[in-house]
Amino acid sequence: MNTPLLNAALSAAARGWHVFPLRPSTKRPALHSEQACARTGPCASGHRKWEARATNDPDRIRAAWSRAPFNVGIATGPSGLIVIDLDMPKDQDNGNGSADAPCGAATFEALCERTGQPVPRTRTIRTASGGQHLYFTAPAAVRLHNTAGTLAPLVDTRAWGGYVVASGSVVDGRTYEIEGPALLNPLPPGLLALLIPPHPSTTSPCVPPLTPTARTGRAAEAALTWGRRNVRQAPEGTRNVRLLESARAMGRFVAWGDIPRHVVEDAFQGEGEAAGLTAAECRTTIRSALDWSIRTCRPRTAA
Structure with missing residues (x-):
C-alpha cells in the first residue's frame, strides 16, 4: 500500500468528493x-463505469488502494465540482512547441x-504538465x-462526465500539488453564464414566440415582462440561473434594435437585486448573458 496516495484519496473523500483509482503513474x-x-460485485446489475463507481466511503477506498499504488481520480460531477483546466501548449515541455504560444492561464486571464x-x-x-486546475463548487x-x-x-472544464487527477498523484515523475490556500469558492456568475448551454429548456420559458403579425416592439416588451417575472418568481438557489x-x-431583441440594451x-438589475442577489452578481450575469446572446444571435428572418 502506498500511504501518501491512500491518504490523498481519503483526504479528497473527507471533503465529500467521490474518488476512484487511476493506473499507477498515469491519468487513466x-x-x-x-x-x-x-x-x-458492484456490476452485478450491469457494468458500471468509473463515474458510477467513484466513492467517498473510506472502507472501499482502503480496500481499493491496498491492491496497488493507484493515482487518485476525482469524479467532478458526483462531487459537486466544476474544475477549470488551464493547460500548457502541446509539446512545450519537449521543446517542440513555440515559446511564444500562450498557455491556458494566459488565455483565461485575457477572458x-x-x-x-x-x-x-x-x-x-x-x-504534472505545469498547468493548473481551478476547483469551484458547481x-x-x-x-x-x-x-x-x-x-x-x-x-477546458470538467463537470458531469469528467474527472481530474487529485493532488498527491504522480504522473511522469511529477506530483500534482496544491498551490496557495486550499479554499474552495463557487463558480463566478460571469463564467457560469458562458458555460450554460443554449438549449430550449433554458430559453423557451422566457420568450413568447414571434408571429408574422406581431409588432416587434410589443414582442420585446412581452418578452421583458415574462423574463422579469421569471426572475421574480425564482425559488431560492435558482435565482442566478433564472x-x-x-x-x-x-x-x-437588443441585437435587432427592438429595445435598448440599457432598458x-x-x-433585470432591479429584479435580480429584489430577488436577493448582490448588485455585483447581477451586473456580471446580465452583462455576460447579453454579450453572449447578441454575439450569437441569428438574423430576424432566420429566427
Whole structure:
C-alpha cells in the first residue's frame, strides 16, 4: 500500500468528493472495461463505469488502494465540482512547441479581462504538465458538463462526465500539488453564464414566440415582462440561473434594435437585486448573458 496516495484519496473523500483509482503513474482509470466486466460485485446489475463507481466511503477506498499504488481520480460531477483546466501548449515541455504560444492561464486571464471580472481565486492544483486546475463548487440549479475550449483556447472544464487527477498523484515523475490556500469558492456568475448551454429548456420559458403579425416592439416588451417575472418568481438557489436565462432571451431583441440594451439591463438589475442577489452578481450575469446572446444571435428572418 502506498500511504501518501491512500491518504490523498481519503483526504479528497473527507471533503465529500467521490474518488476512484487511476493506473499507477498515469491519468487513466484502473477499472475494468465493459468488455471485461464479469457482472459481479458492484456490476452485478450491469457494468458500471468509473463515474458510477467513484466513492467517498473510506472502507472501499482502503480496500481499493491496498491492491496497488493507484493515482487518485476525482469524479467532478458526483462531487459537486466544476474544475477549470488551464493547460500548457502541446509539446512545450519537449521543446517542440513555440515559446511564444500562450498557455491556458494566459488565455483565461485575457477572458476575465474582456468580461470585466477579476481572475477568480479558489483551490488551485499545479498539474504534472505545469498547468493548473481551478476547483469551484458547481451550481445546484443547473447540471454542467465537460467543455473543451469553450471559454478560451487551452481552457477546458470538467463537470458531469469528467474527472481530474487529485493532488498527491504522480504522473511522469511529477506530483500534482496544491498551490496557495486550499479554499474552495463557487463558480463566478460571469463564467457560469458562458458555460450554460443554449438549449430550449433554458430559453423557451422566457420568450413568447414571434408571429408574422406581431409588432416587434410589443414582442420585446412581452418578452421583458415574462423574463422579469421569471426572475421574480425564482425559488431560492435558482435565482442566478433564472436571471441568466432571462437576460439571454432578451439579447436577440437588443441585437435587432427592438429595445435598448440599457432598458433591459436596468430592468433585470432591479429584479435580480429584489430577488436577493448582490448588485455585483447581477451586473456580471446580465452583462455576460447579453454579450453572449447578441454575439450569437441569428438574423430576424432566420429566427
